[in-house]
Structures are given as C-alpha cells and as structure tokens.
Amino acid sequence: MSKVKIFIQNLIQEVRHKITWPPYHKLQNSALLVLVASFVFALLIGLMDWSLKKAFVWFYNAF
Template identity: 75%
Template sequence: MSKLKLFVQSLIQEIKYKITWPPYGKLQSNALLVLVASFIFALFIGLMDLSLREAFIWFYNAF
C-alpha cells in the first residue's frame, strides 16, 4: 500500500510542478482546430463512403 501512496504523491507533484500547461487561450484555439479538422475529415470520409457505395451499386446492377 505504501508503494501506491508514494506513486500517487509523486504523480501529483509531477503534474503540479514538472508539466508545462499551455495558456487557456492557446488551449481553446488548439481545441477548435482539432474540432474543425475532425469535422472536415469526417465529412471527407462520409463523402468517400457515399460515392463508393453508389459506384458499387451501379457496378453490381450493370452486371
């Protein structure tokens, strides 16, 4: 149990003093960038899925 307590204490100290946290404004802009990029990527994948589905339907109905 003492090893677990020591681990948690060292973890808390490392989080408080050794990690450099970004400023809130930069964090917000990076989060927005990730959100927009994820949306664009999802839109691209969705359009690819739709077009390939239609192409395969057309191909299978042609033969």
Template identity: 85%
Template structure:
C-alpha cells in the first residue's frame, strides 16, 4: 500500500473513533458565548473609536 493510502485510512479511523465530538447543546452554548463576546468587543472598540475621534476633533479645534 502506498503511504498516502495508509495515512488516509489512519486519519479516517482517528476521526471516527478517537475524537470526542461535543454534543449539540454544548456546541450551541459555545457558539452563543463566542457571539456575545464578539458583540462586547465590537462595542468596546466602537466606543473607543468614537471617543478618540471626539478627543482628536476637540484637540484640533482648540489649536
């Protein structure tokens, strides 16, 4: 057998029998956590951008 064929067979066996896949509910919970964290970070970055824009406009208008 060629090395590639053996590798693919071993890969398929490992994916089927050795990997523990998360349950649907755990996967759903993790996805919600990522979504909420992404929204929080987006809001934080947006707030920082808005406040720096206001600060720079104030600074440039002062001089």
C-alpha cells in the first residue's frame, strides 16, 4: 500500500512542477483548430457517403 501512496505523491508532484502547461490562448487556438478540422472531416465523410449512396442506387436501378 505504501508503493501506491508514493506513486500518487510522485504523480501529483510531477503534474504540479514538471509539466509545462500551455497558455490559455494557445489552448483556445488548439480547440478551435480541432473543432474546424472535425467539421471539415465530417463534411467530407458525409459527402462521400452521399455520393456512394447515389452511385449504388443508380447502379442497382440500372440492372
């Protein structure tokens, strides 16, 4: 049990003192970038899904 306690103490110390946290404005920029990229990827996947659906419907109705 003492190993777990030491591990948690070391973990807390590392999070408080050894990790370099980015400034708030960089976090905002990164979050905005992720949001825009997710939206673009969702549009691309939606467009591919729609076009494949139309292609398969055309193909199945042709035969």
